[in-house]
Amino acid sequence: MNRNKSDVGQGDDTSNFKEPLLLQPSYARSTSLLCDELRSFRISLRWWALDHSTWIGKFVSYITFAFLAIFVPIVSSLPVWLQVPSSAFPIESTAFHLLVQFPESALAFLGFSTLTCFFRKYGLRQLLFLDALQEDTTFVRRGYTRELDKAFRYLAFILLPSFFVEIVHKVFFFSTVKISLPYVSEGFPLNSIVFVLVLGSWVYRTGVFLLVCVLFRLTCELQILRFEGLHKMFEGCGADGADIFHEHVRIRKQLSITSHRYRFFIIASLVVITASQFAALFMVLASKSDKNFFNSGDLLVCSTVQLSGFFLCLLGAARITHRAQGMAAVASRWHMSMTCATTGAEQGKQVEADFTPKSNCNETDSDDSSDLFISFPAQHPSNFQTRQALVSYLAYNNKGITLFGYALDRGLLHTLFAFEFSLVMWILSKVVVLSN
Template sequence: MNSSKPNNTSIDIEPSNRRVSFAENNPNEELPSHQLQPLNNTVPLLLQPSYARSKSMIFDELRNFRISLKWCALDHSSCVGKLISYVTFIFFTILVPLLTSIFVEIPSSSPEDDPFSFNKLVQLPESGLAVISFFTISSFFRRYGLRQLLFLDALQEDTNYVRRGYARELEKAFRYLTYIILPSFLVELVHKIIFFSAVKISGPNITPGFPLNSIVFVLVLVCWVYRTGVFLLVCVLFRLTCELQKLRFEGVHKLFEGCGSEAGVIFKEHVRIRRQLWVTSHRYRFFIIGCVVTITVSQLGALLLVLASNSHKTFFNSGDIVICSAVQLSGFFMCILGAARITHRAQGIVAIATRWHMLVTTASAESEHCKSQVSEGLASDTDSDDSSNIHVSVIPPQLSSFQTRQTLITYLQHNHGGITVYGYSLDRGLLHTLFAFEFSLVLWILSKVVVLSK
């Protein structure tokens, strides 16, 4: 026997980087210089191995969320933060709107129409949406935390494509919030300047004057920013969750592009996505239903009040309704369109999987056809004694692969739902149903207003 040097090859698995490296156990061999260097700080956080931690660092992709939570007094990371959060919520959601409705009134000498019937109507849905959003966020932070709410801890099982895309979505999240709040705030600012220049503060032991009007003016503006920001923040969180699942479905679509993809890998990935879609639906179902009911009642009530009122409609007495409706519908459509988009992706995966199954089956059939032609050519060149030993048969692994793919198609056909609310999928069909329902209510209100006017 030839003496051979023992094999000293070892497998070094580094759990923190989730990377496998092969190296010879040579004590005299030095490691390359690039392995001794620390991880580049310019790499995005979601692409670094440390993203699987349970706590957020000071400088990461969640800094905008934490800054916004602190400015909106929604930081529940400590007992003091919770106390400040609840006190701020009660003050700006209940006390300020209530005191404004009671003590602010228009002078009798003012030529403007009374705007307070419209103003009181606007206060109810704005405070209602703020209450729903605040308790939704409070329950999220009490049960999950921000990282688990955004599924950052589950990104360790995703590809670089999903992590890079999600990092970009985190950076763009607050742009949508700015696009809605900033124009609405400018219009609200102009309206409140006109509004408080024509009203007075009246009450027991209250001396009306410019300083008091200025204080109430600032409080009303901060109250509007707080209630609007809390509502839109939950909408942004929901949209971010939908965008993550959208990126994961795009990753599944990439698995269907090649003929070498395994059905078992696709099945496991789809089961993981389905699990997170179910969790997302369960977390936001109360918020979605509450928003649908509140916005529907608000819009129809505003329509009925505006049509039934005989006063002249101006920006002074109707500006609050316009701003409130714009913010409500913008946040609502941000949620509904995000849910409908991800549900459409989930339902479309069946067609993609069927096409992939057809391509793989056709490629396998063509491969078998070529093998049979080669076998027949070899059989014609051999003697008659050896030709009886040549035969063509179906390879069992290929037949098993066909059955596995067929089973995967059947599974996808029965599990193609996306975001659901108590079993009802938030897809384009539901959007059409909601539009038909709302349009029917609008026509009913118009008919009642026409009858009453006669």
Template sequence: MNPTVNSSDAHVEVEFPGQVDGLNRPMLLPQSHARSKSSLYDELRKFQICLKWCALDHSTLLGKLVSYITFALLTIVVPVASSLAVRLPAADPTSINKLVHLPESGLATIAFFTLSRFFKRYGLRQLLFLDGLQEDSHYVQRGYTRELDKAFRHLACILLPSFFVELAHKIVFFSTVTIFINSPRGVPSNSLVFVLVLASWVYRTGLFLLVCFLFRLTCELQILRFEGFYKLLEGYGSDAGVIFEEHLRIKKQLLVTSHRYRFFIIGSLFTITVSQLGALFLVLASKFQKSFFNSGDLVVCSAVQLSGFFLCLLGAARITHRAQRIVSAATRWHMLVTRVLDAQSNQQKTDQMIITQYENPNPNSVPKSDSSTGELNPSSFHTRQALVIYLQHNSGGITLFGFALDRGLLHTLFAFEFSLVLWILSKVVVLS
């Protein structure tokens, strides 16, 4: 059922790849890259190609094997080997750059196994909620197409500046340090380790940001649906049953989204909190002079981590805020519809009295009441009132084990993190 008021959207059908005879083919839909008239399919195809180039193709056994080998090599082997093979200058024996390998690899591990679970249980289309998008209006479909198209641009806005800063730091770093590793003949050891470390950084950072942007895309789709839901509450002729069914559909998808990403959000929050506070303590307690050479990685790592995680928190908070606004919008709609219907009912009663007095001028006669008006309006009123009460008790958005990710929770997290920062500062002052 299409919940929009505009009847022109009622027959919109969008075909997606991999849907044959009502069955969904698994990720990544091999041999399905033929061009389609659907722009949504074109954007989905970009995601598929991107995942293959990032060695995240789990549609075949070979692709899964390559994916796990690439993950183990770039997330575990290269960081550990580079840390053991690099000897720092004597003037700066305690480089903070080694400290970032653990949180970067930790976030990449969380993101990789999150994606692996997604690809095992859901397809890419189901993960992005494209299966039920044909039930939405043209407004939602066009808006979601734009968000899919802008997803890679937003990802590049974070990844590319960070990459150039990381590249500059690695050039300075590997032109100074000494590498103890056997390289192939004719290949300098510093150049070989430089390329491997840079590839490892791109892979680990891209994994984490990819999951963050997948979550953001899901949030943007639900925000578009909430905006369409508000349009339903702007019309006097909107049916309470249609509004109820549309809210049930949105609520179900919000619950699914919360369940899918809760371990990623909690794991990322814990990893980022521990790494940032640990780095803050070590930086403040260290007696050596801080420079771009010995702490450049820490700056880039912190910026990427906080940018990606704030994207998740802000997306979830926006959804929850819009979900909580539904109650006020529905109450306003209920009030306006009741007022309009009461005015119409009073006008009908007045007209009926005038007609009755004109036809029967006897003042002792009592006009008959309109049974249809007396029965229909109370029933419609109670239906709308029940809908408002239902929305009051089901106004949550993205949740983490029952706790809504709203502004109140964000304020609580900020107060908690700020308290830890003050505690670390007090410990550093005592140690000094």
């Protein structure tokens, strides 16, 4: 695609644009400079022991995962450790504690295996499509730089509130129960050590899962920016059907790559979350004891984190699929306007007045991609056959994020909601039967 054409209407001076450091080939993937846009990602990967750039980093990563995601949850759930007073917790409290360990470790395993596979095959730059940004417009590159800067805000908005709630629950839990081991004196601070290990295990498992969700949403935001740039190409003067076609083919290729990379993670997460949520629902409804935050708070925190991370993925995929499906409507209006413009100067002026929106073209609704303002070019527009072929192509290639061929759009979200609601009603019917 010719960048000069695609930059028309952006309002940016490309000659004065300073190319980001992450696009310069002189910087390797492992470098972490002060002004490098990927510095926050690399620091986060090191803090979560997910740095696979060296053999030492890989070894530390695998050891940390085995210890915090497998060993600590298993050992902390052994009943021989805990001595729970009956007045403090009902017997179901230990069952609730065991219930949340499996989905948290399972989601951490999915996130860890996904990141390990990504880093081994692609690396961080290729995973975030940074190398392909050299072919994008100034509008897309600057927008993606802003998205990189605020990517971890979404992780913090989910992780920090849940972390404080988890601390309150664990403080009360470990101040009430007593952990004992043979050959260990009673004065040894065993409760404090286990408290720190359990809390660190929760932070690690939750952070690994949410990190994959943030990476997926960041990839979706990049493609949304590209669709906005494609929309501006329809609005620009002298928009050529061939340039629009090549740009859309490039976006579709990257959407296909993104769908192929994350489809197993999304489907497996859906299965794990569905199984854990309905097992928790069945256990809570079937239990005869009183429920409060201190005996079932783990379920609350676990459910909140799981659903927040998964909805982050679903909403990002649904947004980009909605944009992809709206491109056919945009192209149809562009084709109609350009066709009417060729019938004559007077008729073209009338059509331009009819299609001019009431608001400024730069203030369009982000969810409605069908509003289009056409500036008729001074030169001869694209011929009718090219425009008609482009409209037909966009009508039959309007999928965004797909899961084995099924578009992850609002229709699929409605289907998932109906499926989950049916499971809820089925569990309620079983609980009523068991209660009677």
